[in-house]
Amino acid sequence: MILAPGRVPRKGTHGAGFERYDPKQFDTLPLHIWNAKKRLFSSKVVHLGKAPIEKRWTSKTITPAISRATRRRCLGEGRNMGIRLRANQVVVDVDPRNGGDKTFLTFCADFGLDPSEWPCVITGSGGWHFYLLLPDGAAVQEMVDGYEDGLEFKSLGRQVVAAGSRHPNGRLYRWSREHPDIRDGVPMAPRRLLSTIRRTRGLNSTGAGGQFTVEQLERALSRLDATDFRDEGNWRQLMFACHHATDGDGEYAFVAWSASDPQFAGDSASVISRWRSCSNKALSITYRTLNRILREHDAEDAQVAGSVNFDDFPDDEGGIDAGDDTTFNIGQDQIDDPTWRLDNA
Numbered sequence: 569m570i571l572a573p574g575r576v577p578r579k580g581t582h583g584a585g586f587e588r589y590d591p592k593q594f595d596t597l598p599l600h601i602w603n604a605k606k607r608l609f610s611s612k613v614v615h616l617g618k619a620p621i622e623k624r625w626t627s628k629t630i631t632p633a634i635s636r637a638t639r640r641r642c643l644g645e646g647r648n649m650g651i652r653l654r655a656n657q658v659v660v661d662v663d664p665r666n667g668g669d670k671t672f673l674t675f676c677a678d679f680g681l682d683p684s685e686w687p688c689v690i691t692g693s694g695g696w697h698f699y700l701l702l703p704d705g706a707a708v709q710e711m712v713d714g715y716e717d718g719l720e721f722k723s724l725g726r727q728v729v730a731a732g733s734r735h736p737n738g739r740l741y742r743w744s745r746e747h748p749d750i751r752d753g754v755p756m757a758p759r760r761l762l763s764t765i766r767r768t769r770g771l772n773s774t775g776a777g778g779q780f781t782v783e784q785l786e787r788a789l790s791r792l793d794a795t796d797f798r799d800e801g802n803w804r805q806l807m808f809a810c811h812h813a814t815d816g817d818g819e820y821a822f823v824a825w826s827a828s829d830p831q832f833a834g835d836s837a838s839v840i841s842r843w844r845s846c847s848n849k850a851l852s853i854t855y856r857t858l859n860r861i862l863r864e865h866d867a868e869d870a871q872v873a874g875s876v877n878f879d880d881f882p883d884d885e886g887g888i889d890a891g892d893d894t895t896f897n898i899g900q901d902q903i904d905d906p907t908w909r910l911d912n913a
Contacts, residue, residue: 582732623793656701657702691741725825812858
């Protein structure tokens with residue numbers, strides 16, 4: 569259930585900064601009111617202020633007119649506003665609550681980067697969102713090995729909270745005066761940064777699977793509603809199947825799809841960690857499980873053609889034994905806690 573939010577912030581504070589997002593360049597989304605909460609069946613209360621209100625926000629068509637209407641709606645209703653990132657956009661997300669400030673300083677020093685020239689939003693939690701552009705055809709990984717603590721690189725299929733919105737702690741997201749105005753243009757990501765975060769095939773390879781390309785997985789997941797997989801066991805089974813189907817290359821697609829559920833929109837770091845822990849040692853859950861799930865959700869056309877006999881699913885018999893973590897590297901704490909995907913910070 570959604571718990572009743574408190575008062576809307578006073579006039580003159582909420583929405584200050586929305587106008588800098590050119591609707592021709594940025595796709596906007598309506599988010600929940602900043603202090604909205606939801607009580608789960610487990611009685612746990614989660615904050616929704618950073619989550620989109622629409623289920624299929626990752627795939628909805630957004631035109632400049634829709635972006636302008638969304639901005640008016642968010643201003644009128646006191647809602648937070650989100651920016652859905654395009655394929656040529658990347659946001660460097662630094663979260664000091666998880667050590668991101670130190671990680672980012674080290675990262676910039678190691679690769680000779682100067683973020684002072686990047687448009688920047690200071691987040692309500694004291695972090696930073698740096699906006700950059702990507703060249704055509706470039707795709708990035710969300711986390712870089714060795715720099716995982718509090719540092720993410722968000723692009724296509726992800727959303728960030730816009731400046732002018734309010735964090736669940738009550739503090740505003742605001743444009744940094746020490747950085748360039750985004751209305752003067754968004755700079756291209758430096759080559760040294762791009763070469764470091766560019767997504768490459770085989771990053772999470774287990775040497776098995778690979779029947780689906782990343783594009784085929786994206787198409788398949790677009791046919792599934794992420795809110796139908798809130799049960800941790802069903803979600804985990806789908807993750808294993810997608811991992812095998814792409815031989816680990818589908819990380820970004822699966823993370824973006826998982827984030828399309830507003831309840832878990834802020835939980836990408838946990839999803840990435842779990843994806844990278846898949847080992848597929850015994851191959852007990854394979855691409856055939858993904859094909860079965862697609863069939864059960866009336867999405868047969870998204871299967872890999874001729875890859876499966878639906879009368880024979882030996883790898884699915886008995887489902888997942890939640891007490892056995894030998895097939896996949898899953899921590900027992902995640903098995904025991906069905907709410908482990910939640911970002912409660």
